[in-house]
Amino acid sequence: MYSPQTIAHFRTPHNYGELKHPDGRGEAGNIICGDIMSLYIEVKKNKKGKEIITAVKFKTYGCAAAIATSSVITDLAKGKTIEEALLLNKKDIVDILHGLPPIKIHCSLLAIDALGEAIYQYLTGHKRPVPSDLATRHQHIEKEKQIIEERLKKLKESL
Amino acid sequence: MKTVYLDYAATTPVDPRVVSAMLPYFSRKYGNSMSLHSFGQEAYRALEKSRQTVADFIGAHLEEIIFTSSATESNNLVMKGLASVYGRKKNHIIISKIEHDCVLESARYLKSQGFALTELSVDKEGFVNLQELERSITDATLVVSVIHGNNEIGTIQDVAAIGAVCKNHHVLFHTDASQSFGKVPIDVSSLPVDLLTASSHKIYGPKGVGMLYLRRGVIIDPLLHGGGHEWGKRSSTSNVAGIVGFAKACELCENVMKTEHKRLSALRDMLTDGILKSIKGTHLNGPRGAKRLSNNVNISFSAVEGESLVLELDFNGIAASTGSACSSKNLQPSHVLTAIGLTHVDAHGSLRMSVGRFTTKKEIEYTIRMLKQAVSKLRNISPLHYS
Numbered sequence: 001m002y003s004p005q006t007i008a009h010f011r012t013p014h015n016y017g018e019l020k021h022p023d024g025r026g027e028a029g030n031i032i033c034g035d036i037m038s039l040y041i042e043v044k045k046n047k048k049g050k051e052i053i054t055a056v057k058f059k060t061y062g063c064a065a066a067i068a069t070s071s072v073i074t075d076l077a078k079g080k081t082i083e084e085a086l087l088l089n090k091k092d093i094v095d096i097l098h099g100l101p102p103i104k105i106h107c108s109l110l111a112i113d114a115l116g117e118a119i120y121q122y123l124t125g126h127k128r129p130v131p132s133d134l135a136t137r138h139q140h141i142e143k144e145k146q147i148i149e150e151r152l153k154k155l156k157e158s159l
Numbered sequence: 160m161k162t163v164y165l166d167y168a169a170t171t172p173v174d175p176r177v178v179s180a181m182l183p184y185f186s187r188k189y190g191n192s193m194s195l196h197s198f199g200q201e202a203y204r205a206l207e208k209s210r211q212t213v214a215d216f217i218g219a220h221l222e223e224i225i226f227t228s229s230a231t232e233s234n235n236l237v238m239k240g241l242a243s244v245y246g247r248k249k250n251h252i253i254i255s256k257i258e259h260d261c262v263l264e265s266a267r268y269l270k271s272q273g274f275a276l277t278e279l280s281v282d283k284e285g286f287v288n289l290q291e292l293e294r295s296i297t298d299a300t301l302v303v304s305v306i307h308g309n310n311e312i313g314t315i316q317d318v319a320a321i322g323a324v325c326k327n328h329h330v331l332f333h334t335d336a337s338q339s340f341g342k343v344p345i346d347v348s349s350l351p352v353d354l355l356t357a358s359s360h361k362i363y364g365p366k367g368v369g370m371l372y373l374r375r376g377v378i379i380d381p382l383l384h385g386g387g388h389e390w391g392k393r394s395s396t397s398n399v400a401g402i403v404g405f406a407k408a409c410e411l412c413e414n415v416m417k418t419e420h421k422r423l424s425a426l427r428d429m430l431t432d433g434i435l436k437s438i439k440g441t442h443l444n445g446p447r448g449a450k451r452l453s454n455n456v457n458i459s460f461s462a463v464e465g466e467s468l469v470l471e472l473d474f475n476g477i478a479a480s481t482g483s484a485c486s487s488k489n490l491q492p493s494h495v496l497t498a499i500g501l502t503h504v505d506a507h508g509s510l511r512m513s514v515g516r517f518t519t520k521k522e523i524e525y526t527i528r529m530l531k532q533a534v535s536k537l538r539n540i541s542p543l544h545y546s
Binding site: 007010011017018027031032033035036037040058059060063064065066069153155 | 162462463466467470474483484487490492503504507539540541542544
């Protein structure tokens, strides 16, 4: 079952909604599994010229774990530099939630993916170099999306 | 906090009158029904009286009733017990795609042991097709098992017609009546059914008691060998208190079945129509009217995931359940909802609410209000659009 921390984030999620003019937007998850996460980021340079994520919003369709991990990733990413945000991993999320049921751990990965995708979009949109890790992750997510779309197509045909 | 229990299809509270009937068999009348002395005789009499009550309730003979520990056990006993007796000559089993997991998994287990298995498709409302059933029957068909009242979408199959087809082809017919038993009249003296499963805890009896009706002449091997209880079909010291409670629960159902059917159907429709009218992007899964279990409501909410919805309702004291993948152990959406052709998003967004003996109109009104709030909150968070 869910920890009180997970229930609290699910019950009153932080930073939900959309940014009207986001600097980056990332999407992760798919309808077959029942989780879809959209993450929006706003990036500004601080006095030292570092790029900081100044605002994060999310919209998520999914179970309590998916909504709670979305809420946590927005808290974690806010105020971080791009480099710092890219270092966030699923353990950071799971720790804040004081654990997730084993079958729900993938939801925390979804949040990491959505943030990574938003940063990827920001970097490519601003013609900036993309770290190779992030590029690989992006390719992997794109490939999964293709597989899911093909599966959905087949399912629709079979109905 | 106010609590509203709308999960009677999962289990029911034990009726206080059932508890009273059971109590003496824990403390004063604790004998083993197999013992020769007066303690044992007392327990034996209670056991056989209960058996007669349950038999009378469905128009069966005394010796056609086997008490088990659950509907799951009864259904396992049917599948494996028949396979064990007849399997060498008849190795084909037919079930529907919307069986409860215990029938489905027992049948799939037998498939893994070399049996052929046909899973009948169902239409959008969950009904099996009699022509498809007839086409599926072969000389090797041992048994057809079709659930009477579906636990998720409430579809009540025409078991008389299905049984007639089976009878014509000399194939055994079993129905899992766990959800319909006690809600609609079942009379095996006229119904062409050879085996029927029922459960105590769905009808305000205790958990841990189930029943299998086994028509005279049908042979079955036991799952549990031992002291020869239940005519050798199911060894284990009899759960006398539980069985007494089950019989009492049957008695109470019989007295109020007609009026309860009417009352529950009205509450069911009030809940269904209240939701469909006041919340956009919703639709009812399963049929309407008399062909639906009187207590079952199953609605899909677009752009909302079921597990989240169940938890939101729980925050407001309302207990319901869902067929969403996220709430299942294998992360697959309900096989029943996919069998009636629901898309993933509709299956994930399904909510089952089941009313019962202690449900009131006020509770239904409260539920509709809270549900409206919960859906609107989750849709605000959701990136999906709904219509």
